[in-house]
Amino acid sequence: MLLYxxxxxxxxxxxxxxxxxxxxxxxxLAPGDPISAIVPPDAPHEVDDKLKEYYGFDKPxxxxxxxxxxxxxxxxxxxxxxxxxxxxxxxxxxxxxxxILAIAATLFAFSLAVFLGTSAAYAKSRxxxxxxxxxxxxxxxxxxxxxxxxLVIVFSVEMGVLPPMGxxxxxxxxxxxxxxxxxxxxxxxxxxxVIPLGVVTRTVRSTVKExxxxxxxxxxxxxGMRDDQILRHVxxxxxxxxxxxxxxxxxxxxxxxxxxxxVFAWPxxxxxxxxxxxxxxxxxxxxxxxxxxxxxxxxxxTVDIIQTMVDPRIKRG
Amino acid sequence: MSELLQVRDLHVKFVTPDRTVNAVNGVSFDVKRxxxxxxxxxxxxxxxxxxxxxxxxHPEHRTRWGGSIKLEGDEVLTMGKSALSDLRGxxxxxxxxxxxxxxxxxxxxxxxxxxTVRRHxxxxxxxxxxxxxxxxxxxxxxxxxxxxxxxxxxxxGGMRQRAMIALALSCNPALLLxxxxxxxxxATVQIQVLLLIRELQREFNVGVIFVTHDIGVAVEVSDRIGxxxxxxxxxxxxxxxMVDAPRHPYSRGLLASTVHDGMRGQRLEAIPGAPPDLxxxxxxxxxxxxxxFVQPNCIVRPPDLREMGGSHLVRCVLADVQEAGVAA
Numbered sequence: 001m002l003l004y005x006x007x008x009x010x011x012x013x014x015x016x017x018x019x020x021x022x023x024x025x026x027x028x029l030a031p032g033d034p035i036s037a038i039v040p041p042d043a044p045h046e047v048d049d050k051l052k053e054y055y056g057f058d059k060p061x062x063x064x065x066x067x068x069x070x071x072x073x074x075x076x077x078x079x080x081x082x083x084x085x086x087x088x089x090x091x092x093x094x095x096x097x098x099x100i101l102a103i104a105a106t107l108f109a110f111s112l113a114v115f116l117g118t119s120a121a122y123a124k125s126r127x128x129x130x131x132x133x134x135x136x137x138x139x140x141x142x143x144x145x146x147x148x149x150x151l152v153i154v155f156s157v158e159m160g161v162l163p164p165m166g167x168x169x170x171x172x173x174x175x176x177x178x179x180x181x182x183x184x185x186x187x188x189x190x191x192x193x194v195i196p197l198g199v200v201t202r203t204v205r206s207t208v209k210e211x212x213x214x215x216x217x218x219x220x221x222x223x224g225m226r227d228d229q230i231l232r233h234v235x236x237x238x239x240x241x242x243x244x245x246x247x248x249x250x251x252x253x254x255x256x257x258x259x260x261x262x263v264f265a266w267p268x269x270x271x272x273x274x275x276x277x278x279x280x281x282x283x284x285x286x287x288x289x290x291x292x293x294x295x296x297x298x299x300x301x302t303v304d305i306i307q308t309m310v311d312p313r314i315k316r317g
Numbered sequence: 318m319s320e321l322l323q324v325r326d327l328h329v330k331f332v333t334p335d336r337t338v339n340a341v342n343g344v345s346f347d348v349k350r351x352x353x354x355x356x357x358x359x360x361x362x363x364x365x366x367x368x369x370x371x372x373x374x375h376p377e378h379r380t381r382w383g384g385s386i387k388l389e390g391d392e393v394l395t396m397g398k399s400a401l402s403d404l405r406g407x408x409x410x411x412x413x414x415x416x417x418x419x420x421x422x423x424x425x426x427x428x429x430x431x432x433t434v435r436r437h438x439x440x441x442x443x444x445x446x447x448x449x450x451x452x453x454x455x456x457x458x459x460x461x462x463x464x465x466x467x468x469x470x471x472x473x474g475g476m477r478q479r480a481m482i483a484l485a486l487s488c489n490p491a492l493l494l495x496x497x498x499x500x501x502x503x504a505t506v507q508i509q510v511l512l513l514i515r516e517l518q519r520e521f522n523v524g525v526i527f528v529t530h531d532i533g534v535a536v537e538v539s540d541r542i543g544x545x546x547x548x549x550x551x552x553x554x555x556x557x558x559m560v561d562a563p564r565h566p567y568s569r570g571l572l573a574s575t576v577h578d579g580m581r582g583q584r585l586e587a588i589p590g591a592p593p594d595l596x597x598x599x600x601x602x603x604x605x606x607x608x609x610f611v612q613p614n615c616i617v618r619p620p621d622l623r624e625m626g627g628s629h630l631v632r633c634v635l636a637d638v639q640e641a642g643v644a645a
Contacts, residue, residue, distance in 0.1 A: 221402075223484065312468040
């Protein structure tokens with residue numbers, strides 16, 4: 001098992017190399033010049049050139065890439081053009097905030113999805129099944145940023161029970177586990193979890209339903225197992241598929257929360273990316289994308305490992 | 318020998334919004350302790366449905382039952398849910414056709430046997446595992462201690478079926494239901510598994526109902542054979558009488574359609590036609606459309622089951638005439 005994990009980790013190296021190349025290339029392929037964003041249009045050419053030289057933009061692209069890669073590998077992601085602070089520090093704090101939100105949304109979406117999907121698969125009445133299908137369909141189709149705005153209007157503006165934005169009370173310096181901070185998490189968590197909730201509910205429903213029609217379930221009944229004992233068997237069989245889908249969704253939560261974080265002014269990577277795009281802050285853009293991509297790879301690896309642990313039929317060879 | 322199981326006029330109907338299937342239409346038989354009843358029939362004859370009805374394994378909301386199934390005097394068809402689940406696996410156990418799909422793929426064999434033992438005996442974790450080991454030894458699985466930790470896909474078909482037999486016998490059932498247990502196996506493994514079932518049956522004095530479409534297998538294992546056609550038992554007789562003197566035209570046809578020694582060069586006899594659609598309740602004898610000896614009153618009303626002496630039962634109007642041998 002450990003050997004398998006190590007080998008899978010090794011396979012990540014070429015993938016990581018590819019990712020770094022893409023991250024570097026994408027930013028340079030994008031239109032617009034980062035220097036022109038911080039330099040006033042009427043500044044003399046010398047200033048422009050001097051800044052280009054300072055940031056290394058005057059060198060050929062391959063040189064820029066390897067210089068960037070070498071520096072990046074030491075953990076130095078460069079300096080933000082917008083704020084002048086180290087990118088690593090900016091990304092780290094933003095990433096932490098995003099992870100907190102993503103974990104909350106993942107847990108919420110996954111547990112609710114397992115409950116709803118299993119109920120629908122077991123349901124003898126068509127009404128329950130239809131209702132769950134409707135909920136999951138809505139989860140997938142309702143634009144989550146729109147839902148976020150509606151939530152703010154209803155719960156913050158009209159009812160005034162939950163804070164509309166920010167990570168915590170006004171003078172808060174970072175996230176902490178207490179009620180004032182948790183209160184700020186409720187609305188973004190709900191808004192963020194609707195898509196995974198919809199997708200995973202459908203997966204759970206169909207996987208559990210398929211498992212229930214298998215012969216071994218009849219065999220379990222034939223040996224006198226109680227319904228809750230049979231449910232345990234069914235869920236363990238359905239788990240690998242559902243975990244794989246949830247893993248992908250969790251990855252999307254990390255990367256795809258740009259809109260939600262912007263609506264709720266949540267200081268995460270999405271919020272950071274958003275402002276970096278508008279400021280043409282290349283180092284931030286590169287650093288954030290790189291960290292997100294790395295996290296995505298690790299997440300997929302983790303899901304794969306959990307799958308092989310749950311399902312003995314997946315070969316570890 | 319006392320009556321272990323009494324099935325009387327069993328009817329099983331599957332109802333879905335689109336259609337109704339009359340799978341079993343009035344089946345009656347008894348099984349004694351230590352006896353093997355073979356139920357022979359082609360696909361769709363209702364033999365497996367009959368067998369599964371004894372454990373009420375059909376989906377409750379789509380199945381309509383009629384008649385009575387009594388196990389040692391207890392009525393199975395009206396039994397409460399918890400009493401039924403106590404009975405399943407403990408007093409009546411089942412061996413499935415496909416051991417590859419009847420075991421849960423993500424739990425070890427040992428876990429699946431041990432959980433059954435725990436469910437019915439109240440044994441602890443350690444005791445149930447040592448009982449599972451004992452059972453694997455009993456069905457002669459080599460190195461049982463290691464096999465306990467094996468997953469179903471890590472075993473061969475024959476080994477899996479042995480493990481299935483071990484599982485079925487784990488709580489000393491009085492009645493064992495075998496649903497074509499050798500159909501999915503190689504010919505050589507088939508015989509080993511058949512012998513094992515027969516041996517264990519004698520050792521523990523269990524009643525066995527053995528469902529199969531293979532006449533050779535049925536003759537090999539059974540004390541009595543019941544032949545099913547279109548949801549009815551058309552003939553029920555001790556195995557020697559069934560082999561030597563089948564009375565029902567369908568049984569005759571079945572026995573004539575097997576290949577045995579000294580038949581080289583001869584034409585194999587087949588029964589013309591196909592089994593009837595079970596969507597409607599038949600008005601006459603279900604076999605009449607395919608029968609060589611069909612009579613006018615065969616189509617008017619279903620023939621009764623007639624006692625022919627020596628506990629030989631036949632559902633045919635010509636039963637006594639055929640004694641003379643109307644083979645022509």
